[in-house]
Amino acid sequence: MPELGLATIDTSVQETNRWLDALMSELGTHDKQYAFQTLRAVLTTLRDRLPLDQCARFGAQLPLLIRGLYYEGFVPADVPKKYRRADEWRQAIARAGTHIGAEQAGIASRAVFRVLDRELDAGLMNKIGESLPDDIHAVVLH
Numbered sequence: 001m002p003e004l005g006l007a008t009i010d011t012s013v014q015e016t017n018r019w020l021d022a023l024m025s026e027l028g029t030h031d032k033q034y035a036f037q038t039l040r041a042v043l044t045t046l047r048d049r050l051p052l053d054q055c056a057r058f059g060a061q062l063p064l065l066i067r068g069l070y071y072e073g074f075v076p077a078d079v080p081k082k083y084r085r086a087d088e089w090r091q092a093i094a095r096a097g098t099h100i101g102a103e104q105a106g107i108a109s110r111a112v113f114r115v116l117d118r119e120l121d122a123g124l125m126n127k128i129g130e131s132l133p134d135d136i137h138a139v140v141l142h
Contacts, residue, residue, distance in 0.1 A: 008064065009064070011064075012063050012065045013065065015063040015064075015065075016063055016065040016066055019039070019063065019066060019115060019119065020032055020035045020036060020039070022115045022118070022119075023038065023039055023111055023112065026111035026112075026114050026115060027107070027108070027111050034099055037097050037098055037100065038097060038099075038100060038111065038112065039066070039069065039115075040069050040072075040097070041093050041094075041096035041100055041105075041108065042096075042097075042108055042112035042113075043062075043066070043069060043112070044070065044072070044073070045093050045096050046058075046128070047059070047071075047079070048078070048079050048080065048081045048092070049079075049080055049081050049089075049092075049132070050080055050128070050131060051079075051080050051131070052076055052079060054127065054128070054131060055079065057124065058070075058124065058128060059071060061120050061124055062120075083133075084135065084136070085133075085135050086106070086135045086136055086138065086139045087102075089105070089109070089135075089136045090102045090103075090105035090106055090109075090139065091105075093105035093108060093109060105139075109139055109140045110139070110141070113140045113141060129141065
């Protein structure tokens with residue numbers, strides 16, 4: 001990878017590509033654009049479901065470029081959304097992702113959460129899981 005001249009950006013590009021590669025593996029695809037859209041859809045849906053303080057703590061743990069993706073289009077006054085049922089979660093993912101149907105949203109959620117579990121602090125991920133209703137928790141973790 002060519003150096004861009006700024007270590008922070010170079011490192012973030014490398015981390016983002018590593019995350020996308022891991023997500024492509026979880027999804028069983030070689031389509032990096034699909035992995036990117038999937039990551040974006042799940043992260044922004046999660047962001048909008050979390051209480052504002054937890055949303056900010058979670059975002060602070062993300063690599064720089066992924067953090068930008070996470071906060072893209074964020075309107076703090078509109079959160080948290082109160083998705084309580086699995087079908088509401090899947091529909092929100094489908095609306096957020098250009099190539100993700102409601103039937104694929106559960107697979108997408110589980111794949112992203114497996115990457116998040118490997119990459120982020122276990123304590124933070126436990127708190128995130130605890131903040132989700134049981135019906136949604138079952139979608140993202142099983």
